[in-house]
Amino acid sequence: MEYNIIISGIGGQGVLTVARILGEAALYSGIKVRMSEVHGLSQRFGSLFAHVRMGEQVYGGLVPMGKGNMLLALEPAESLRYMHYMKKGGALVLNKNPIEPPQVSMGLFNYPNLLKIKDIATEKFGLRVIEVDAKKIAAEAGGELAQNSAMLGAALEIPGFPLTREAIVYAVRKVISSRYADINIKAIDLGSEETKKIVAAIF
Amino acid sequence: MxxxxxxxxxxxxxxxxxxxxxxxxxxxxxxxxxxxxxxxxxxxxxxxxxxxxxxxxxxxxxxxxxxxxxxxxxxxxxxxxxxxxxxxxxxxxxxxxxxxxxxxxxxxxxxxxxxxxxxxxxxxxxxxxxxxxxxxxxxxxxxxxxxxxxxxxxxxxxxxxxxxxxxxxxxxxxxxxxxxxxxxxxxxxxxxxxxxxxxxxxxxxxxxxxLPQIARRNKLEHVNAMRKLEEVEGDKLVEIEHADGSDLGIITGGVSYNYIKEAETWLGISGLRIMRTMMSYPLPRKPIADFLKSVDKVLVVEELEPVIEEQVKLIAFDEGIDVEIHGKDLVPRDFELTPEKVAISLSRFLKLDPPIDFELLERMGKETSALAPPVPPTLCPACPHRSTFYAIRKAATNRAIFPSDIGCYTLGYYPPLKTVDTCVDMGASVSVAHGIAVASRGDGGKTVVATIGDSTFFHSGLSALANAIANGSDFILVVLDNGTTAMTGHQPNPGSAEGNRGKRISIEEVAKAMGADLVEVVDPYDISAVVGAMKRAMEIKGVRVIVARRECALKSISEKRRKGETWKRYAVNAEKCTGCKACINAFGCPAIKWDASNKKAYIDPEMCWGCGSCAQVCPFDAIKVVDDGV
The missing domain is CATH 3.40.50.970 (Thiamin diphosphate (ThDP)-binding fold, Pyr/PP domains)
Structure with missing residues (x-):
């Protein structure tokens, strides 16, 4: 087994926390794991990514181009930078809520249309897109900061994803402060629930 | 922990x-x-x-x-x-x-x-x-x-x-x-x-x-110790896989080894002799020589400079070993290696087809990425540096020259602030400002306003400031004092209020003791105060030091979040907003967004960390506190 995940987003969204949860869940499950994180300058509201790789044949922390199984995009436009790292048939789990960067507010750049992003993912890269309204789910669970857990819940529903709910919940309790753990676990379950139907339709 | x-x-x-x-x-x-x-x-x-x-x-x-x-x-x-x-x-x-x-x-x-x-x-x-x-x-x-x-x-x-x-x-x-x-x-x-x-x-x-006579003896003793280390320890610091494999070999070290292992599986090859060296200098001479003798052709895979490759070539030459050695002719020298780069290098070395069409994928990747708006890192909401940069530009105009330094504030390079004209190495803001002040006087007498963070100031700015003052230089130095080493994760520095074992050192007292021609301390959140200090500084000559002091916003907000505290939030009054975009195009806080349909600015409440600077920037008084955080 080899399973490669790229998490993309903007500094401050919790890209590294999501990676950390996946890593701890893998360790808990006895799966060999290697992760690559970006620290430092990019964490200041810039484009940010993390790689999580699981499996016996995995050595380094970087997902080889064209060998990714899942792109977990916490911000829609940020998914565009990593689609070519995915395999044909791989999953794009897409948080549909954009964060408008300053260059767009300044009128220097247009934010791409969500439909176009999904179109590129399916048509150009042959990815299966699972759109998640993580903001809505998180609000329902009790806090906007739980958006990433909604995304993890969605990931749990993707066929072939090697981690179980139990492992993810264990890792959430380990990584996230106890004050927010319950909200996040609720968001995971709501994320799973909302995703089931979409997954059944496209996989 | x-x-x-x-x-x-x-x-x-x-x-x-x-x-x-x-x-x-x-x-x-x-x-x-x-x-x-x-x-x-x-x-x-x-x-x-x-x-x-x-x-x-x-x-x-x-x-x-x-x-x-x-x-x-x-x-x-x-x-x-x-x-x-x-x-x-x-x-x-x-x-x-x-x-x-x-x-x-x-x-x-x-x-x-x-x-x-x-x-x-x-x-x-x-x-x-x-x-x-x-x-x-x-x-x-x-x-x-x-x-x-x-x-x-x-x-x-x-x-x-x-x-x-x-x-x-x-x-x-x-x-x-x-x-x-x-x-x-x-x-x-x-x-x-x-x-x-x-x-x-x-x-x-x-x-x-x-002293020279001691240094001479020390040197010879050290050279001997290093020779002995290489001879005795060398073979314990290499690992060989498939020692009886093919006549093709790989010598590698560091993270590159991981990429070689993955390329093997990817290319479907086995039996390649792989030598991983854990010590890249001095390269273990005998194990390398023995390895070279066991193969016809070898590829050295390492990141950046050909450090291992050059030593391997030297060993082969010295020992008269007849072996074909490849390295940086097939492996990129600039930038980090990746699994795909190494897979390409290996496939070229083995004269195999690469496992996937990388050029096509990379081209597709470039085309697709180009559609994503660039999101360079930016100063945080409520970052005091943004307010200081804004005030500096307002007082000095963009005709001034802005040497800067290494830290979060290097991000002042980006629009709309554009208050960073140079950045070289730690402390260079002060010395480069001095050089410019001396050498560009013919250029219409532009004001030179340098910026340096508190941590960088203590790291390497002190001697540069002493030099500038002793040489009678002429520039304004603004110390962006957020009380911490922010970019690397909020470590204390000698000017920090907390985290030091000993005494806190005052930047303004240091500047005064050195004899700066003007020393003022201002609060960046009070933009008119910073503009005022700048204007006073611009009226005189000499080395003028302004300390812009306010705690790092990220540090302060993280502490509030940890303690479960709340903070003030601001909002744009849509009736008063004329859509002039001053808050976006001149100030550029990431919490302020543009509502394109209504042509008004608005503030994302999740991102507003409550500094209130934008309220001072707005020419139409349209930004007000909506939630006082209590």
Missing amino acids: SNALVSPASNKALMLGNEAIVRGALESGLGFFAAYPGTPSSEILDAMIDIAKVLGIYAEVSANEKVAFEACLGASWSGIRAMTSMKHVGLNVASDALMSAASMGVRAGFVAVVADDPSMWSSQNEQDTRIYARFANVPVLDPSTPQDALSLTKKAYELSEKYRTIVILRTTTRLSHMRGEVETGSLPQGYGKEKRYIGEFKKDPDRFVS
């Missing part, structure tokens, strides 16, 4: 490469740690500071890398095992100490961790520390995985004491920030029960005073 780092017994945990190094040092009996932070090395320092409280080691955030290095030297000479860590450019600062101390040697083990940043993810240049090791003639170990980082840290202490030499442990971003499972060993007895840094300096001036 992870429990796995301080647990006395062995355990298994997910660790960053940097954390594995920390654990390796503790398992080796570390007592003294000193460092200045720098990505990708900072987590080592952060962990050591936390650990010091529970395990009784000494750990400090030093003013700069040279100071840290020399403090470790003093500790080692007092019989205490020492470690420093730094980013690659930190070694430039510490190199004066390294070059001289190399031949004087150590008493207790001293390991200098140096983290290179191939591809410059968070750095101003790309340099290969292994060249420094060769330059100083000290051994450099090059781990491949977090597990390896732990065991090679222990090996580094062993070598350091056995051969009385400083050892460099070199990591790269991809190892320092790679997380993987690590099985630790146990800690030596006594941690947590007693102070681990009580040693004794035994005088030995015939070794520790580098």
Whole structure:
């Protein structure tokens, strides 16, 4: 087994926390794991990514181009930078809520249309897109900061994803402060629930 | 702090490469740690500071890398095992100490961790520390995985004491920030029960005073020790896979080894002879020579400079070995290696088809990425630097010249602030400003306004300021004092209110004592006050120092979040907003967005950290507090 995940987003969204949860869940499950994180300058509201790789044949922390199984995009436009790292048939789990960067507010750049992003993912890269309204789910669970857990819940529903709910919940309790753990676990379950139907339709 | 780092017994945990190094040092009996932070090395320092409280080691955030290095030297000479860590450019600062101390040697083990940043993810240049090791003639170990980082840290202490030499442990971003499972060993007895840094300096001036006649003897002794180290330890620092495999060989080290292993599976090949060397200088001569004799063709796979390759070629030449050697003709020299780059190099070496059409994928990737709006890192909402930069531009206009420095505030380069015209190395803002002030006087007499952070000021700005004042220079220096070393994760510096063992040093008192022609302290959140100070400074000549002091917003908001506290939030009154975009196009806080349909600005309440600067920027008084945070 080899399973490669790229998490993309903007500094401050919790890209590294999501990676950390996946890593701890893998360790808990006895799966060999290697992760690559970006620290430092990019964490200041810039484009940010993390790689999580699981499996016996995995050595380094970087997902080889064209060998990714899942792109977990916490911000829609940020998914565009990593689609070519995915395999044909791989999953794009897409948080549909954009964060408008300053260059767009300044009128220097247009934010791409969500439909176009999904179109590129399916048509150009042959990815299966699972759109998640993580903001809505998180609000329902009790806090906007739980958006990433909604995304993890969605990931749990993707066929072939090697981690179980139990492992993810264990890792959430380990990584996230106890004050927010319950909200996040609720968001995971709501994320799973909302995703089931979409997954059944496209996989 | 992870429990796995301080647990006395062995355990298994997910660790960053940097954390594995920390654990390796503790398992080796570390007592003294000193460092200045720098990505990708900072987590080592952060962990050591936390650990010091529970395990009784000494750990400090030093003013700069040279100071840290020399403090470790003093500790080692007092019989205490020492470690420093730094980013690659930190070694430039510490190199004066390294070059001289190399031949004087150590008493207790001293390991200098140096983290290179191939591809410059968070750095101003790309340099290969292994060249420094060769330059100083000290051994450099090059781990491949977090597990390896732990065991090679222990090996580094062993070598350091056995051969009385400083050892460099070199990591790269991809190892320092790679997380993987690590099985630790146990800690030596006594941690947590007693102070681990009580040693004794035994005088030995015939070794520790580098007068020429002593330096000559030290040098020869060190050269001999290094020769012996290479001969005795060399074969324990290489690993060979498929020793009886094909007549094609790979020599590699560091993270590149991982990419070779993955390329093997990817290309569907087996039986390739692979030699991994854990010491890239001095390269183990006999094992390399034997390996070269066993193959017809060899490819050296390493990141950045051809350090291993050149030594391999030298060995082949000296020993008269008839072997075809490839390296940087097939492996990229610039930027970090990736699994796909190495797979391409290997397929070219083996004359195989690459496993996938990389060129096509890369082209598709470029086309697609181009549709995503650029999101460079930016100053945080409520960042005091933004308000200061805005006020500087308002007072000095964009005709002024803005030398700046290394820190979060280098981001003032980006629009709309554009208040950073130069950035070279730590402290250069002050000295470059001095040079410009002298040499560009003919250029219409533009005002020179330099900016430097508080941590950078103490790191390397002090001597530059003394120089400028003593030479009668003419510029304004604004010290962006947020009380912390923000970009690397909020470590204290000598000007910080908290986190130091000793006394806090006042930047304004230092400037006054040096004889600056004007010294003022202002609050960046009061924009008109900063503009006022700037205007007063611009009316006179000389070296004028303005300290813009306000706590780092990210630090302050993180603390509030941790404590469950709330804060003020501002909003745009849509009726008053004329859509002039001053808040976006001149100030540029990431919390302020543009509603294109209504042509009005609005503030994302989740991102507003409540500084209120935008309310002062708005010419139509349209921004007000909507939630006072209580």
